[in-house]
Amino acid sequence: MKVLVLGAAAGGGFPQWNSNAAACRRARAGDAGAQSRTQVGLAVSADGERWVLLNASPDLRRQIELTPCLHPHTDLRSSPIAAVVLTGSDVDVIAGLLNLRERQPLRIYAAKKVLDILDANPIFEVLARDVVRRDSIPLNSPVALTDAGGACLGLTVELFSVPGKIPLYLEDAHGAPAIVSDENTVGAMLSDGERRFFFIPGCAEMPPELAQRLRGAELVFFDGTLWRDDEMIRAGLGLKTGRRMGHMSVSGDGGTLRAFADLEVERKVLLHINNSNPILLNDSAERREVERAGWEVAADGMEIAW
């Protein structure tokens, strides 16, 4: 199984279009210690030829162009991208689907609530339903992924709910949405029959059943949005805590480092990293701290094959 990190940043990317904070300025200046990152997406393949995308960020067109194995190389019109699995319906998860138009056969897999949201936005009809099939998959049940023609891709996915919230654009003006475990935010476990890994780009807390699921895993990509819960507020960048946005922080008592400390996960990778999170900077104390705790910080172009 081969896994490519197409993008490692949280919504908005790094640098974020309207952020003039020091880290974003460093990234724009091409500082090697502040590597730019596009918004989260992985590509996964069992055979190195046919690929499944995990999430479709607004940066997907650029991500494809930077990734030769995702370029067409057979017919005049073709793509090695056979399917897309979606773990939510926030803009940074689904907007990139709009780049996959042009009547290219494709299969979209997601929980029913996520597909309901696609259905409620007519713009996604640009992926014509006679060539792009939308498949709702139940939680907690492995599903064998196929391409639009039904050919097996050699991978199964199992979706499971994690604590999260509804997408920002569906929030109403009155108060914070509840943090709940339902189909709106899910994690995914991918397997090629021998190996398996977890992809959890958004997670608001670590309940015991999730800890149990992850215990002893070979590889986990996990929500690295914020270093501390009030990071945006302290930096003058926003009014919301991480929890208000549906993300647990990396540091602190209820944070990710502590939550994983005893889970004996072999390889742990932080992704969905917000531009305000100092772990993005190669030379930060926070980067050293996560590395000392046995974590890697994902960057665009990272490849894991095993």
Added chain:
Amino acid sequence: MKVLVLGAAAGGGFPQWNSNAAACRRARAGDAGAQSRTQVGLAVSADGERWVLLNASPDLRRQIELTPCLHPHTDLRSSPIAAVVLTGSDVDVIAGLLNLRERQPLRIYAAKKVLDILDANPIFEVLARDVVRRDSIPLNSPVALTDAGGACLGLTVELFSVPGKIPLYLEDAHGAPAIVSDENTVGAMLSDGERRFFFIPGCAEMPPELAQRLRGAELVFFDGTLWRDDEMIRAGLGLKTGRRMGHMSVSGDGGTLRAFADLEVERKVLLHINNSNPILLNDSAERREVERAGWEVAADGMEIAW
């Protein structure tokens, strides 16, 4: 007035994600004669500090990063982008709005039918209405553009209908949509009080009233989607003619070169160029032909100041 071409390609860009045609292969290989282009967008400024975007393509995040004058340079969170004018509601015109989230004040101007389509897609609510105002503007009437706070930007826009069709994703399965002149496809005339230019990225034919409007103009950016109407079919790339997609061709009897031959436009620039159009290639006979006819072929990064 300063005009920047952020992107010059038609929907899908050049190269297009699923096209393995020779020109797209050349662009991917970095061939200097086949320069990559992102999807159409212009940035316009009267003062060189505050900018108005004409259309918001899916490539907008990348376009902003490549354009230093669009980077934030005042507060921690800010943007020189004060407003966006939309000339239609196809994916390549509106999807980039999703990149302008993060509660950054902004004003969106468009014909009412276009705003109705945004309203019908809840995903665009990510641009919170309390900070991003949506203004419907009447056709054939100049409107002074302001930022979200009401400060004048020194530019007026006048929208006018041109022959076109409804967006692809609103077509039903039965037959081709009619080519009509209504609010679904408009051209825009921008003026700083002294100079003016036209932006018409999609146009299915040149009726006498449009020819009259453009006669003697200083600068026109015009639909350069296809070289010939059946180009996609002949190349084996698709089943649709240019007209079926709502675009007149550059060459031929009913084509753009002929339609402009007697209009005495001072500077004529083709943009919204499809990846199948040979004028994209610096070394093509078709490129020489449009240049002999007095046209320029837009490329990303092109600047016009006057």
